[in-house]
Amino acid sequence: INAVLRASKVCQKVFQNLVTSDTVIKKDRSPVTVADFSAQAVVNKILYESFPNDPIVGEEESGSLRGDSGKELRNKVLSLVNTVLDTPLNDNELLETIDRGSFPGGSSGRMWTLDPIDGTMGFLRGDQYCIGLALIIDGDVHLGVLGCPNLPVDLKVPEGERGSLFIAVKGQGAFQHKFSSTEETQICLADISSPLAASFCESVVAEHSSHSDAAKIASLLGITKPPLRMDSMCKYCAVARGDADIYLRLPVSMDYEEKIWDHAAGCILIKEAGGIISDINNKPLDFSLGRTLKSNKGIVVAHSKIHGQVIDAVQQVILKK
Ligand SMILES: Nc1ncnc2c1ncn2[C@@H]1O[C@H](COP(=O)(O)O)[C@@H](O)[C@H]1OP(=O)(O)O
Ligand SMILES: [Mg+2]
Ligand SMILES: [Mg+2]
Numbered sequence: 001i002n003a004v005l006r007a008s009k010v011c012q013k014v015f016q017n018l019v020t021s022d023t024v025i026k027k028d029r030s031p032v033t034v035a036d037f038s039a040q041a042v043v044n045k046i047l048y049e050s051f052p053n054d055p056i057v058g059e060e061e062s063g064s065l066r067g068d069s070g071k072e073l074r075n076k077v078l079s080l081v082n083t084v085l086d087t088p089l090n091d092n093e094l095l096e097t098i099d100r101g102s103f104p105g106g107s108s109g110r111m112w113t114l115d116p117i118d119g120t121m122g123f124l125r126g127d128q129y130c131i132g133l134a135l136i137i138d139g140d141v142h143l144g145v146l147g148c149p150n151l152p153v154d155l156k157v158p159e160g161e162r163g164s165l166f167i168a169v170k171g172q173g174a175f176q177h178k179f180s181s182t183e184e185t186q187i188c189l190a191d192i193s194s195p196l197a198a199s200f201c202e203s204v205v206a207e208h209s210s211h212s213d214a215a216k217i218a219s220l221l222g223i224t225k226p227p228l229r230m231d232s233m234c235k236y237c238a239v240a241r242g243d244a245d246i247y248l249r250l251p252v253s254m255d256y257e258e259k260i261w262d263h264a265a266g267c268i269l270i271k272e273a274g275g276i277i278s279d280i281n282n283k284p285l286d287f288s289l290g291r292t293l294k295s296n297k298g299i300v301v302a303h304s305k306i307h308g309q310v311i312d313a314v315q316q317v318i319l320k321k
């Protein structure tokens with residue numbers, strides 16, 4: 001929790017200092033690059049202090065921070081990281097710390113998986129993004145922490161306080177608290193018995209999840225509410241606390257392999273909040289095969305009472321293609 005909150009703070013600082021309307025209009029990704037590396041360094045360093053022997057499957061690697069060509073970026077990252085760490089890092093320690101995330105994954109032992117910023121498009125727009133961390137033991141997710149700096153504490157009060165943290169521990173339930181307090185409330189999916197009344201959420205970016213297939217599935221299920229479009233793993237958080245009932249991630253290209261850091265923390269959050277998570281073929285997500293979910297395609301999340309009906313509709317639409 002400490003690691004995710006400090007990484008969230010780093011991302012917020014980057015946004016305040018570096019992201020201007022100019023960077024967004026020019027589609028300049030440099031602020032998010034600084035934030036990606038800084039957040040991964042912060043989480044990896046804090047994990048190392050408590051669990052020096054645990055390997056980490058992290059999204060980023062230090063290549064573009066090395067040498068003369070990486071000096072400017074490296075210096076930006078280093079000074080940012082050292083504003084939130086208790087013991088400062090030097091150049092070499094920074095690179096080593098980031099590259100502690102290079103573990104290839106697999107089916108045995110303990111490992112962490114980290115997405116230092118999920119939802120880069122949302123980050124740059126000032127919308128939703130997430131720092132996602134999960135502990136996997138023998139291929140099974142045991143713990144997930146998701147930091148959502150821009151997610152309203154209550155989605156029904158969109159102008160209210162932002163900054164929501166989500167925690168799930170296997171067998172212990174799912175919880176939310178505000179960034180500004182440590183008081184936890186238990187969360188669960190909205191109770192729903194028919195897809196007719198459901199609302200669904202999906203990616204903002206249509207290249208990540210087919211909006212047209214989702215519209216057909218919604219129509220088959222009789223869903224009339226418009227989709228809640230949101231970047232990042234915040235979609236898992238929204239469904240887990242009942243802001244929406246279904247999360248559809250429908251493959252656009254058949255060769256894309258989902259990454260484990262994009263789903264591990266969300267997966268346990270959904271299960272502990274009483275939901276079902278599978279791929280589009282109703283197969284459980286398999287986190288034991290390396291850095292990607294190579295045996296799965298897409299994601300379907302829903303309350304256990306309607307997940308089967310959602311899968312039937314997904315199958316009808318996908319098979320027809
Ligand atoms: N073709 C794709 N299909 C599904 N997800 C993708 C695809 N390309 C990239 N992504 C990943 O989708 C995530 C964002 O999802 P969302 O749109 O729901 O916010 C990112 O982690 C991004 O990975 P990457 O970091 O490699 O760009
Ligand atoms: Mg991601
Ligand atoms: Mg990322």
Ligand SMILES: [Mg+2]
Nearest residue numbers: 059117118120
């Ligand atoms: Mg990325």
